[in-house]
Amino acid sequence: MENIIKSLEEKFNISEVIKKSDNLNILTVDKKLAMSLIIYLKEIEKFSHLVMLSAVDWLEDGKFQLSYILNNPEKKIDLIIRVFISREKPEMESIHKIWVHAATDQRELKEMYGIEFPESPRLNDDFLLEGWDNIPPMRRDFDTLKYSEETFFPRPGRQTYETKEYMKEKMYPDEKNSKNKKGLKDA
């Protein structure tokens, strides 16, 4: 693993290397060199298994982090490739030609974070959400509580009641007027 990291540091402009364990390292690479690094890892270093493509929203820094988790099944080692892209115009090259199934990841990231992957197949098709007209929901500035309050409340049948009072009213509607007549005690 150390040899691989050394050769990568020589060839690509790797800004940060974090060693998590003997078989997991985290590399940070510039957006421009990311694609060539990924192709190099796949073709030369045999990191043939794309575990996942994920994104993290660093709202305070104005950046999205794309994480490509790659695995080498022969040497049994993992690499997390981190690429930071601007939050204002998030766009990254598509890797669906290297791993076909990455198209699904990219479709989800487009929907959930609004990150563009030009040329990725069916990128704009709805994946999990249908007819979504708000900002992408996995972004940190999307407020779930506010959204649900606006969307789901108030709506007939969604009022909240004080259980004790509500049941009392339901079961003994006349109680207020003729409490003593029925001889019922307060619950």
Added chain:
Amino acid sequence: MLKFEQDRSKFPEEKDGKLEIDLDSQKFIKIWQGPNHPGITGNMALELTVSGDEVVESKTHVGYLHRGFEKLMERRKFIQCFPICIRMCVPEPDINEYCLAASVEDLAGIEVPDMAKWLRTLVLEMARLVILLRGVPGQGGTMSLGMGVQWGVYVRDLMIDRFEELTGGRVYHMYIAPGGVRGLLPEGFKGRMEEVLKKIDEFVVDIDNLMFSNAVFKKRTKGIGVIKPEWIEQYSVVGPNARAAGINRDVRKDYPYLMYDKLDFESYVGKDSDIYTRSRVRWHDLQTSVDMIRQIMAKMPNKGDIRAKTPNVLHWKIPKGETYQRLESSRGEYGFYMVTDGSAYPRRINLRGPSYNSAVLLLEKMLVNANISDVSSMMVSLATCPPEIER
């Protein structure tokens, strides 16, 4: 035997890599299989375009179960994430508990005691049995061999009883916690477990007779739903589906976690990569798990420390970092990618289950030119679990 040249004039032509399907031509029909359909596992839908009884195009539609768990967990403290994450794969919840606990422990630098590791291994293998006891005969269920499923549900229930005894819960167990597990084995547990394992041994033979020696089952599964070797890499196929294609991928062997390196086991590797082989691989997995539980029972100590000391979980700040923790679920590699920012809340938790790759693009590819009666058996043979696609 007479051979007929198939009339391909009814099939759509390809233009720029896309099929030209004109529904008004009356050559094609659109059929929705799901989201509510006996031939679908869970809540997802396949939009099939068929010509005669042959599938021309398939599109997977998910989203019927999207509950935003990953987003919810970003607003929860680490301990509050446990009741959420177990719902990300309903039939096998313990794998989520383990992945989340392992990620938290890795980032916080907590060493789990050996006794807890043994108990975690035991629980994970029990969970594998619970899903396989229904999943293996379920393959027969897609071609009207329903009785295997009934037998499976009975034996599975006995295993769920053992879960109830050990954890207090039947479906969701909440047994694995950060730092270890929640309790030791109850008295007499090993004996009762052995009784269940004996029942499973009988069940395994019954299933062999019912399914794998059955002419109808063989005819409808051999040579059907083949995953080509070159697809394994392109679609990142893992676990039993890869093993059925002759590629030995098992996280328990390749990246030993917990106590798997102390257990003696071999994963079964097939060759033909069709529905029959995938089913056979899972049937062998069932026996491997039974054998492993017996080994764990024999090798684990009776007493020991089961939980490492953790800070107050309600005010627990985990240092900034990121990690990826994986395990072998009944369907293959299953992992959590966790990013923390030094606060009491996770910055991002992303789950990756094997269904994400297999049930969307791979299934769409496999279903082209398949017979419509094989659609559900092909889908079940990939062991699809929709909640892990949607999270």
